[in-house]
Amino acid sequence: MTQIAVLTPAADDPAYKSHWPVVLERLSAALAMADVTAVPTAWTDHIADASGLMHYPLVLGVLTWGYYERHPDWLAATTLWGEAGVRVANPASVLNWNSDKSYLRRLETAGVPIPPTVWSDGVSQGQADAAFDRFGTDTLVVKPTVSGGAWKTVKLSRGETLTNAPDGPAMIQPFLPELVANGELSLLFFGGRLSHAVMKRARAGDFRVQVQYGGDYVHVSEPPAGAVALAERVLGAIKEPLLYARIDMVQSGSNWVLMEAELVEPDFYLSQAPDGGRMFAEAVRGRLASGA
Incomplete structure (x- = not known):
């Protein structure tokens, strides 16, 4: 069997210690369908020296959870991997720019609809108060541009004092009630082909759809045509292979809007994939065969 590397969280990061091995096992079971074996290695072991990755025919960055807490190291590592020619997927350039949600501004310029957003170098109470009126809403969501899994994300109601505001660059958006009412839809693509779709819903009383906050995930057998069209528009705006x-979106009114294009370390929700991840494995095998 062909051995490939799968980059995992830092060994000294306790936040994901119990969860990432479960996801790795799921990925490994899928890869075995294509006679591929996954060898885990912490991404933080390859920040200053890429030689430990060079002998692998392919390196996957899909389990680098927590990179946003060490973002300067992440930028340094992905830059190094790109310059050294590490055969990493997604490409090191993508792992670099996709780690900062300001990429949404570029996609919006390319015609991809996103929620109304105020971009800030440091959110103040005054900015938040002005955003309520700008968006015509009584509820906002404030989150860092470098984040993951709702890390340091704050929901704020009109009249509340902004506390625990993200440090540094952040985004302010109107809270989308459809996120709670209907959920967030994720479309999974492997090798450019749609594999499966999953609807994620927050537990009662919360707005965060992630499973660690009690979110519920359900397979969607036939995603709406408008959602698929949005995902394809997003992918068409990205030129790297x-x-x-994983394209996350919410239906706002009659339109679908992009929440995030997850290209670094998304959970693929393979337990909801009808084929158990075979399309993912075939995409990996295809990349190996191409030598790219």
Whole structure:
């Protein structure tokens, strides 16, 4: 069997210690369908020296959870991997720029609809108060541009004092009630092909859809045509060759809007994939065969 590397969280990061091995096992079971074996290695072991990755025919960055807490190291590592020619997927350039949600501004310029957003170098109470009126809403969501899994994300109601505001660059958006009412839809693509779709819903009383906050995930057998069209528009705006992509979106009114294009370390929700991840494995095998 062909051995490939799968980059994992830092060994000294306790936040994901119990969860990432479960996801790795799921990925490994899928890869075995293509006679591929996954060898885990912490991404933080390859920040200053890429030699430990060079002998692998392919390196996947899909389990680098927590990179946003060490973002300067992440930028240094992905830059190094790109310069050294590490055969990493998604490409090191994508792992670099996709780690900062300001990429949404570029996609919006390319015609991809996103929620109304105020971009800030440091959110103040005054900015938040002005955003309520600008968006015509009584509820905002404030989150860092470098984040993951709702890390340091704050929901703020009109009249509340902004506390625990993200440090540094952040985004302010109107809270989308459809996120709670209907959920967030994720479309999974491998090798440019749609694999499966999953609807994620927050537990009662919360707005965060992630499973660690009690979110519930349900397979969607036939995603709406408008959602698929949005995902394809997003992928069409990205010129680098993607091995995998998870496109997260919410239906706001009659339109679908992009929440995030997850191209670094998304959970693929393979337990909800009807084929158990075979399309993912085939995409990996195809990338190996191409030598790219």
